[in-house]
Amino acid sequence: MSKTSVCIVGSGNWGSAIAKIVGVNAKRLPQYEDKVTMYCFEEMIEGKKLTEIINTTHENVKYLPGHKLPENIVAIPDVVEAAKDADILIFVIPHQFIKGLGAQMSGKIKSSAIGLSLIKGFDVAEGGGIQLISHLITKHLSIPCAVLMGANLANEVADEKFCETTIGVKDKKMAPILRDLFQTPNFRVVVSDDVDAVEICGALKNIVACGAGFVDGLGLGDNTKAAVIRLGLMEMIKFVDVFYPGSKLATFFESCGIADLITTCYGGRNRKCSEAFVTSGKSIADLEKEMLNGQKLQGPITAEEVNHMLKGKSMEEKFPLFTAIHKICIGQIKPDQLIDCIRSHPEHMDCSDGFSKL
Ligand SMILES: NC(=O)c1ccc[n+]([C@@H]2O[C@H](COP(=O)([O-])OP(=O)(O)OC[C@H]3O[C@@H](n4cnc5c(N)ncnc54)[C@H](O)[C@@H]3O)[C@@H](O)[C@H]2O)c1
Numbered sequence: 001m002s003k004t005s006v007c008i009v010g011s012g013n014w015g016s017a018i019a020k021i022v023g024v025n026a027k028r029l030p031q032y033e034d035k036v037t038m039y040c041f042e043e044m045i046e047g048k049k050l051t052e053i054i055n056t057t058h059e060n061v062k063y064l065p066g067h068k069l070p071e072n073i074v075a076i077p078d079v080v081e082a083a084k085d086a087d088i089l090i091f092v093i094p095h096q097f098i099k100g101l102g103a104q105m106s107g108k109i110k111s112s113a114i115g116l117s118l119i120k121g122f123d124v125a126e127g128g129g130i131q132l133i134s135h136l137i138t139k140h141l142s143i144p145c146a147v148l149m150g151a152n153l154a155n156e157v158a159d160e161k162f163c164e165t166t167i168g169v170k171d172k173k174m175a176p177i178l179r180d181l182f183q184t185p186n187f188r189v190v191v192s193d194d195v196d197a198v199e200i201c202g203a204l205k206n207i208v209a210c211g212a213g214f215v216d217g218l219g220l221g222d223n224t225k226a227a228v229i230r231l232g233l234m235e236m237i238k239f240v241d242v243f244y245p246g247s248k249l250a251t252f253f254e255s256c257g258i259a260d261l262i263t264t265c266y267g268g269r270n271r272k273c274s275e276a277f278v279t280s281g282k283s284i285a286d287l288e289k290e291m292l293n294g295q296k297l298q299g300p301i302t303a304e305e306v307n308h309m310l311k312g313k314s315m316e317e318k319f320p321l322f323t324a325i326h327k328i329c330i331g332q333i334k335p336d337q338l339i340d341c342i343r344s345h346p347e348h349m350d351c352s353d354g355f356s357k358l
Contacts (some may be wrong), residue, residue: 005033006181007086010076010093011040013295014118016064017154020093025072025181031143032181034072037086042077044052052069053073054068062294067158080108089113094296095121095133101142115145116178120202121298122305128312130305131197144171146178147195149202152261166256170200190254197240197247198256204239205261206299207306208232211325212265212336213274231321233258234347240320270299278335299328320345
């Protein structure tokens with residue numbers, strides 16, 4: 001039987017951390033080809049091509065410095081060259097670049113390939129709604145697409161600190177194949193068939209993380225931050241309930257749900273830049289450039305994409321936290337108005353019997 005060949009589409013902070021795991025597992029397990037290709041957006045670092053640096057020193061000096069990648073990871077600057085022979089395509093790039101790459105890859109990959117998206121964010125669909133990135137991949141490349149989301153800050157994963165993750169996949173045959181490619185003693189995989197909800201959790205938590213960062217910047221303390229996290233979770237649940245009915249509440253208690261929400265509201269880059277947004281008064285775009293060394297912020301654009309849809313459906317006031325966070329990011333309201341905006345949250349409105357609505 002021929003071996004399964006794997007390509008990682010992306011080589012940023014998370015792409016490189018996941019390459020450490022996938023490279024080791026592909027080499028260790030007999031069912032996978034040893035060589036794993038990694039599409040790397042080419043850039044020059046001190047006069048040298050990043051792909052050449054990765055392929056000679058086995059370190060992504062820009063996005064994951066201080067970590068050696070397995071030697072069977074081969075960086076390739078041409079996405080078609082990297083992806084054309086792959087049976088499993090792992091998509092791990094900032095979501096704003098997926099359409100462009102998808103267009104380049106269309107018709108040039110194996111028709112039997114399957115995708116797995118690690119991308120957190122949405123695409124703005126024609127007509128005002130949003131489209132899930134895994135659905136976009138399926139539409140553009142005509143391949144099924146599973147997802148992997150979880151409380152997985154890339155540097156901690158690269159340090160091999162224990163964590164959990166959630167793989168969302170419908171096809172029962174694919175579940176063990178994907179699990180085995182990622183599972184390690186310190187990266188524990190739970191598989192779910194609630195694929196859309198798994199993916200939506202991963203995208204929406206970045207909005208809430210901006211709210212947590214504003215709370216930190218305002219010096220409001222841990223109780224306020226816990227309230228923002230709780231209200232954020234309730235809006236995530238409601239969002240899935242309203243727009244993707246039929247999903248399971250239990251999914252929010254997997255790593256992709258509450259666990260990712262907590263870690264990102266304490267440790268992630270969206271929280272960090274949002275805190276600096278309040279304390280420095282600089283714009284989100286300037287802070288992204290200054291603080292992230294080429295890494296991309298997902299929270300503010302995801303807030304904008306979600307707001308675009310909520311506005312179109314006259315549902316902004318049903319999601320007051322998401323709405324307030326978006327308005328703060330674009331400078332429409334001041335960060336210190338966050339609490340005013342959520343004080344009368346539907347969650348705080350009692351029903352006639354005195355109990356809260358949910
Ligand atoms: N970093 C994390 O801790 C983490 C964890 C889980 C999920 N994610 C998600 O993974 C995805 C990828 O994030 P990341 O952290 O690997 O990336 P990153 O933000 O660290 O790096 C940005 C990447 O984008 C590439 N890039 C820049 N311009 C490009 C272009 N025009 N076309 C294509 N690529 C371009 C850069 O080369 C770089 O590889 C995001 O959706 C993110 O939300 C990240």
